[in-house]
Amino acid sequence: MKRITYILFLIFMSQVVLAQKNASNKADKLFAEKAYVEAAKLYENLKPSQEILQNLGDCYYFNNQMHFAEKPYANLISTYKDSVKPEYFFKYAHVLHGIYKIERADEVMTIYRGFDVNTRKFKEHLNTIVPYNYTVKKISTNATGDFGISIFGDKIVFASLRSASGPAYKWNEKPYLDLFEGKLSNEGLLEKVKPFSKTVNTNTHESSAVFTKDKKTMYFNRTSDERVVVGDELYASVKIYKAQFENNQWTNITVMPFSSDQFSTQHPCLSPDEDKLYFSSDRPDSYGSFDIYSVAINKDGTYGEPVNLGNNINSKHREQFPFVDTDNSLYFASDGLQGMGGLDIFMSNSYDGVYAKPINLGETLNTGTDDFSFVIKEGDSIGYFSSNRDGGDNLYSFARQENGRKFTVEGFVKDIHTKELLPGTIVTLYDDEEKLIGQLVVGADANYVFNTEPNKKYKIFAERDLYVTKTIDFETKDDGVVHYNIELEIESYLDAEKRLVKKDDGLVYLELENIYFDYDKWDIKPEGAVILQELVDLMKRHPRMEVELGAHTDSRASDIYNLRLSFRRSSNVLEYLVSNGIDRKRLKAKGFGKRKPLIDCGANCTEPEHAVNRRCEFLIVK
Template identity: 40%
Template sequence: MKTIYIILSIIGFSFSVWSQNAQIAEADKKYNKYSYVDAIEIYEKVAEKGYESPELFQKLGNAYYFNSNLLTAAKWYGKLFELNPEQEPEYYFRYAQALKASEEYEKSDAYMAKFYEKSPDSRAKLYAENKDYLKDIEIHSGKFTVTPTDINSEFSDFGTAFFGDKIVYSSSRKEGALYKKINPWTEQNYRDLYVVEKDNAYKLSSPVNFSNVINTKYNESTPVFSKDGKTIYFTRNNFNSGRKGKADDKSTLIKIYKASLIDGNWTNVKELPFCSDDYSTAHPALSFDEKTLYFVSDMPGGFGSSDLYKVNIDGNGNFGKPENLGKTINTESKETFPFLDDDNNLYFASDGYPGLGGLDIYKAKITATGYEKPMNMGKPINSPLDDFCIIMDKEHKGYLSSNRIGSVGYDDIYSFTKCNYIVEGFITDVKTGEILIDATVEIFDENRKKVTETKSNALGKYSLAIECRENYTIRASKKDYESAEKMFVSENVDNLSIVNLALDRNVFLVETGTDLAKVFDISLIYFDLDKWNIRPDAAKDLEKIIAVMKQNPDMKVDIRSHTDSRQTHKYNETLSNRRAKATMDFMIKNGIDKSRLTAKGYGETELVNECKDNVPCSEAQHQKNRRSEFIILKM
């Protein structure tokens, strides 16, 4: 009986192994056909029975990763590295990305460092060059308010486009779909385009199927419309005239199509000439002048799994040769979902740059020579999961798609508005406190580029709206005044900063009898105790008087020096005379003709208060009597 038991055990074990191998083989078939949901179900059953292998954990991690479930992908990649810490370089990158879904940034960075050691491609270099990327992202965060829309369903809803006062988007919802056909990749319905009305508050109406000409029994998504609304470009599975096209490996890829609106009906649906059965083209976006079409493709010759391209459109609607946007934009990973705003900024989603996790949305200014370095849009535009498909209008209001925590479906559509930050204050005269009307107030960003400007009103007040969470310099200027500047950061919790600016007058109305000392706020030409030689600080004040006299060659000035009542009358008269003469000599030495100057010391004979001999006074009261005057005798 013992022998029989052993034999039966071996048979049972062999059958178990055979069954296990059969299950894995079946799962592999589904995995290779991109039926990730079905493949996951089988792989996980095998794993639950205790089976472990690097290949199993790789495919489980990949299946979740490619289906944008990064939280669960991290679980299986973690088991992969526990089983065998040495993996192909790409798995270090994918695990680092997946860890960000649960905001494990320190651990993610550790795997990015290992990725850099294994394969220093552009993604690794971008990380190595900016290990403080989270601080940089924080600087650009808080500029928008993001809110889920009412059109989200339990299914995948994403990829909005402006269509007049409507929004067109893609959804795998069953309600309203032309066909009830399940996509094996997602186990959801194939996507159709839907249209909703948009009011001034960006509230959306109930969705309606967009078109039975545009929509088919396969996927349609990411439309873009010409400004006149008569042309649509959109993404669709390779499906023409009721026939599904296939690549050499028998897979059906995606292409960009174009259609025209004639007499209220969409017609002439055609794929664009640069599309192919053997690679994907998708997610079209139009430049502001509609002369350039941007799109995504994995065509040969690119840098990563998908790159951004552009193609020229001539006046007859013909397309040129697609051009890769280059290494400034594209990485060895995935760049996708482009959008261009009215100011010639390119927005796109990428998981190749150091970000918050999954796909993040980036902004790159288009210049005459190429593209500026992409900037992460920060929170809450981006999250630890996938954020993509951004569109916005001139007022920086728009929509984005995301599968972030809190989404009700596979992907959801969110509306956003730009944060309105206000800086306001008063412009005054620095000496008199008088309000200054019609002063120019300008705000510059940290690169000294002017952001906005205004004028102070009848109350001397200004008010300007700017972006939140930025470093700014504010400058006020007015004719006859020196400009004044202050730096500030727009991050007050009340979204309001008060910045008052006081300007110093540099042009004055002078006439016969004007005291230039008062004009330039020179209360005293300073001398050392009982001395009359000109000190350096006194020289600076005298240079102001000299400059005015040089600008006015006919001006004559009487220099008057006064003392307080302390010391004797004779002493004060002698001292003030010597100081007045020393002042005149200094001005003559510095270019003023002697004939234009007179000088006299008045001692204590012209006191401005009651501080005479034997009258107790404070030092401040005596100070008022110790003064210098420069009286204009002739203009």
């Protein structure tokens, strides 16, 4: 009897294992087909392995079901931490942001980034630098599947899941996306919604419409109705299409030549002059996922080659939903740049055709979930965006008000070699038109600070006696940086010039060969002119340098006679320097007569000793 029971148990267990394997295979197949809702149901009943936890978390993550994604990702990280792919730390951190577990999200993102992430401090910082604060209002109150507004005259056009009669999409078991149009009521709510043109909407996804100013051309997204093999999976790419308005209908619908079956090209947006189309794509040359690109629209109706906007804008994660305003400022959504969680909306200003480092638009607009598809009405401070902050995708309006920011530049003045602070240094700020903006003498803390303005060029000078003047050019850009920190590290003349020495009297001298004067003469001999050229070169290298020219005589003749003779000699050196381009104001001639001999030999000096005492010294006074 025991033997029969054991055999029955083995049969039962083998059936359980077989059923588990069959269910796992079926779930994996559904997951590969991106039927995430059905796949999740099966994975929930399977014994959790590393792959099952990954796939189950992904099923919920890709459908923005963050509360459900938390548990499998948490189990995955805690159980298989050492072998988990880095991308799952990234996803888990965004899931935690989405359910407002901010401190834990920061801990996980710190592991992923490799540096400390602190969302609270990041928000506080943004509050001081964002150009605008936003007042937000939901306008699609009865829907959970609207996104991507485009302004079309007095109407708005957007993508929606409202086509309840259409087939269900396996990804989320919801209807396929179509384009809809509607108007805004006096209260700012969406009304009079109806499907957009039947010639545009099909049985696959349509979204992200944008229109030319004359309303005769539109670009929009459409998903391929057939899937092709890309890598190891079947893939239905998203493409950009163009349509023209003729005879009161949208017609001549054609796919853009830079779209492909092998990758997606989506979220079209026109430049203000309509000679460029911006879009998001996971093309092979992207930085890892979706990047923002631009492509030229030629006058003959052809298109240039797509250009990646570069790593100032793009990361290895998602950059999507571009929009360019009338000032050529770029707005886009990213989950790869530091943010609040999910997709956040960023802004980047264009300088000489290059987009600067973007700024997150802050917590008055962005949340821990996806915020994206920003557009603003031309010449206005009112606009629209999309967000799933309330569960599903919805449309929101905003009014923006300028944030009272103060642009500053500040720093410390230090010795470039010793790093010692240098109180008493004069720091001066000029704009690019040489207008004096401010000047101060730094105090004991050697700190300076000046107010500046955005989008201006400046020069800052650090001037100090016996130091080389330091000049730094910088430009303030309205890209989120309102506080510039510029350390002014300056070099002493002694460190910069080998010929300069500090003598026992504590003063700094230029050490040159002696300029010999003939007995009772003050004219500069040819060999003396060669030596003085070194001083000319030195003073031209350092335009603030001032020099005292000290001439000395031998001990013969009276004090008064020698004082006059030495002054004539120093004055003659001064005139020589002036004749070689040195400003007279930078020079001071002094005669010391016979009072400071180098060789104190009195009345018993030899002729060579007298010659040494007949000299000119060069004291650096500034």
